[in-house]
Amino acid sequence: MTSDRMPDAKFKLYIERKVRNTIRKYKLFSKTDKVGVAVSGGKDSTTLLYVLNKLGYDVEAITIDAAIGNYTKQNLENLKKVCKKHDVKLDVISFREEFGMSLCYIRDMLKSKGHEYSSCKICGILKRYLLNKHSRRLKFDCLATGHNLDDQAQSIVMNLFRNDFTLMMRQGPVSGVVSSKKFVKRVKPLYLISEEEIVRYSKLMKFPVNYGICPCSTGAYRRDYINMLDGFEKKNPHVKYNIIKFHEQMAANMIKKKGIEVGQCKKCGEPASRDVCKVCEILKSLSK
Ligand code: SF4
Numbered sequence: 001m002t003s004d005r006m007p008d009a010k011f012k013l014y015i016e017r018k019v020r021n022t023i024r025k026y027k028l029f030s031k032t033d034k035v036g037v038a039v040s041g042g043k044d045s046t047t048l049l050y051v052l053n054k055l056g057y058d059v060e061a062i063t064i065d066a067a068i069g070n071y072t073k074q075n076l077e078n079l080k081k082v083c084k085k086h087d088v089k090l091d092v093i094s095f096r097e098e099f100g101m102s103l104c105y106i107r108d109m110l111k112s113k114g115h116e117y118s119s120c121k122i123c124g125i126l127k128r129y130l131l132n133k134h135s136r137r138l139k140f141d142c143l144a145t146g147h148n149l150d151d152q153a154q155s156i157v158m159n160l161f162r163n164d165f166t167l168m169m170r171q172g173p174v175s176g177v178v179s180s181k182k183f184v185k186r187v188k189p190l191y192l193i194s195e196e197e198i199v200r201y202s203k204l205m206k207f208p209v210n211y212g213i214c215p216c217s218t219g220a221y222r223r224d225y226i227n228m229l230d231g232f233e234k235k236n237p238h239v240k241y242n243i244i245k246f247h248e249q250m251a252a253n254m255i256k257k258k259g260i261e262v263g264q265c266k267k268c269g270e271p272a273s274r275d276v277c278k279v280c281e282i283l284k285s286l287s288k
Pocket residue numbers: 066119120121123124214215216217218
């Protein structure tokens with residue numbers, strides 16, 4: 001029986017089992033690990049936090065407040081409710097405290113200095129940096145993110161179309177192919193669960209989440225890939241699943257044997273694939 005035909009109670013169990021089986025299959029973490037969960041207030045990360053907590057893992061939530069007006073405020077309120085209800089510690093890391101300004105201000109400052117970065121590009125770089133730095137401080141054994149099967153399939157195809165082999169190979173249930181003592185292993189327990197399944201689960205569970213789009217979203221490029229893959233999937237079910245399985249086989253053969261080494265940024269000491277990391281580049285541009 002396909003999951004969309006399952007009665008609600010059976011469907012909930014199916015999702016929870018699938019998360020548990022993914023964790024076991026890819027050896028993501030164990031019950032003795034302290035698992036940080038990167039939460040945004042959206043359906044994916046809220047589902048992830050809830051299910052991991054329900055399955056008895058030692059979880060702690062971490063969120064990055066990029067100060068995107070009411071959108072961030074609403075997400076933070078929702079996250080506080082969820083964490084309080086399920087007795088999970090929530091760490092809030094703020095752009096204003098870390099960088100002295102909000103995401104929109106950083107974007108506008110960069111633009112005024114001639115650097116045309118999209119909000120999502122800056123946001124992604126700075127959030128990844130903060131998540132890794134604070135996961136280390138909080139002594140997480142790994143950091144779980146809410147990426148689902150659709151996100152993974154889109155990222156693989158996008159990197160293929162951009163001819164970015166290294167980035168494509170970094171996709172997968174464990175981002176630990178990047179080996180560095182300073183890099184906290186990132187894991188994706190929702191890796192085999194589709195977007196549609198997450199939406200259904202989140203609505204069934206009545207999670208207080210924001211289903212809207214971030215007002216700063218500049219995801220038009222990704223939207224093209226979403227539409228393209230959704231179109232294929234309608235005609236050929238399992239296309240997205242086949243993409244991530246194909247990628248898994250490539251990664252197993254070509255990368256996992258060796259791993260990808262990264263160095264350290266000469267300025268801040270965080271993991272970086274070049275001499276000076278992108279975060280330091282952005283901060284330098286802001287101070288000029
Ligand atoms: S949509 Fe873009 S700007 Fe908004 S939170 Fe996500 S990455 Fe950041």
